[in-house]
Amino acid sequence: MDPEDDETVVWNITIIDKQLSNSSSKTRPVFGLLRASSENGWAEVEVSAGLVGSKKGTEESLKRDIVESGAAENLYDFARVHVQTLLAQVRSDQYIGLAAPEPQLRFISRQEFDKLAADKEA
Numbered sequence: 001m002d003p004e005d006d007e008t009v010v011w012n013i014t015i016i017d018k019q020l021s022n023s024s025s026k027t028r029p030v031f032g033l034l035r036a037s038s039e040n041g042w043a044e045v046e047v048s049a050g051l052v053g054s055k056k057g058t059e060e061s062l063k064r065d066i067v068e069s070g071a072a073e074n075l076y077d078f079a080r081v082h083v084q085t086l087l088a089q090v091r092s093d094q095y096i097g098l099a100a101p102e103p104q105l106r107f108i109s110r111q112e113f114d115k116l117a118a119d120k121e122a
Helices: 059-068 071-089 110-121
Strands: 008-016 026-038 041-052 104-108
Touching (some): 026 071, 041 071, 059 071, 104 110
């Protein structure tokens, strides 16, 4: 069996469906999760960003905007460096591609996000 058959890279992006606002701008929270695993180990990194000035739109238009704006690629680049470092610490030589794989994009409500955050703290 080829060892690369067991290597997996998962790239998920979660978008909160409500903008947060302060006096100067509106921001939509965006979270990325990059997980890489192989027979030699695994690593997982969560990253977050605020999409400033994001407009209201359909889920599909917002997903398209995040990918086409380069925001998804920038989040991936940041997470990839850290995942690669963590993999090296467990002596895994798994390669994480320079270009982001197609992200799995999903929307969640602000209420669902608040519940997930509370569950993590518990």
